[in-house]
Amino acid sequence: xxxxxxGRASVLVWLLAPALVLAEGDPLLRFFPxxxxxxxxxxxxxxxxxxxxxxxxxxxxGGYQRYVQAGVISASQRFFRLANGTVETxxxxxxxxxxxxxxxxxxxxxxxxxxxxLPLKQAKGHLCVSAGQDSAYGYLALGKLLAxxxxxxxxxxxxxxxLRAVGERxxxxxxx
Numbered sequence: 601x602x603x604x605x606x607g608r609a610s611v612l613v614w615l616l617a618p619a620l621v622l623a624e625g626d627p628l629l630r631f632f633p634x635x636x637x638x639x640x641x642x643x644x645x646x647x648x649x650x651x652x653x654x655x656x657x658x659x660x661x662g663g664y665q666r667y668v669q670a671g672v673i674s675a676s677q678r679f680f681r682l683a684n685g686t687v688e689t690x691x692x693x694x695x696x697x698x699x700x701x702x703x704x705x706x707x708x709x710x711x712x713x714x715x716x717x718l719p720l721k722q723a724k725g726h727l728c729v730s731a732g733q734d735s736a737y738g739y740l741a742l743g744k745l746l747a748x749x750x751x752x753x754x755x756x757x758x759x760x761x762x763l764r765a766v767g768e769r770x771x772x773x774x775x776x
Contacts, residue, residue, distance in 0.1 A: 625649075628676040628691040630773060631745065637765035638758075642681045649676040659690060667692070670706070671699030672746075685753040687762060692746040701726065704741035707748075711737050718742075718764065723771035727763050731756040738763045742770050 626649040635641045650656060651674050656664035659677050667675070673693045680687040694700040708715050708728035718725040718740065725742035736759040740747040747766045751759045 626676055628674070628693060628745075631691055631747070631766050631769045632676075632678050632689060633680075633762055633765035633769070637768070638682065638761055640682050641687070641762075644679040644681055644686075647676050647678045650674065670703040671695035682751070682758065683753065683755075685751060685755075687752075688748075688750045689762060689766070690748045691766065692748070694744045694746055697741075697743055700741040700744055700746045703746055704728070704739050707739045711739075718767055720764070720767050720771045723767075723774060725767045725771070727760070727767075729756050729760050729763070731759065740767055742767050743774055745770050 626647060628649065629647055632647065633641060648659060650658045652672050653668055654664070656667050656672065656675060659675055660667065671694045673695055675690060675692045677688065677690040680689065694703065704726055705715060711728065711730040713728035713730040715726050715728050718727045720742075723742060725740055727738060727740040729736065729738035731737070731754045733754050734752065736751045736754055736756050738749045738759040740749075740763040745766075747763055749759050749762045749766070751762070
């Protein structure tokens with residue numbers, strides 16, 4: 601029995617391995633915020649990266665079809681600690697800038713937040729943020745990048761700062 605279970609586990613790892621890319625091969629890795637961008641931010645664990653389609657189930661427990669239909673090509677997710685809270689940041693590479701903007705509009709409607717311009721040093725993005733007592737959510741579109749940030753504190757300004765950091769990193773990369 602143990603050999604059979606190991607064989608199954610090996611097959612599962614072999615099947616899922618192509619879905620998870622090592623960090624150095626992740627095109628979105630450079631866009632995640634750092635403590636230099638957001639003081640006190642501390643990464644928890646490794647970045648998870650996957651391609652589109654059903655591979656998105658590695659990041660999304662249900663509803664991945666919406667992301668596929670919206671034009672997600674790949675996605676990366678990382679968790680951070682900040683002010684005794686947890687920040688989840690998920691970055692999506694979209695098929696086009698228009699796809700990113702359309703998806704942003706749709707997601708902003710979901711959280712009943714209006715889309716706002718986000719002037720950055722080297723570009724202009726768009727974002728929306730919303731907060732309740734227990735959590736804050738935000739979305740950012742810049743070029744073919746769509747970023748999602750959630751903070752388990754109702755701190756809208758911190759959520760906005762995280763998205764701004766992602767935007768600044770992405771804008772700098774787009775210019776080079």
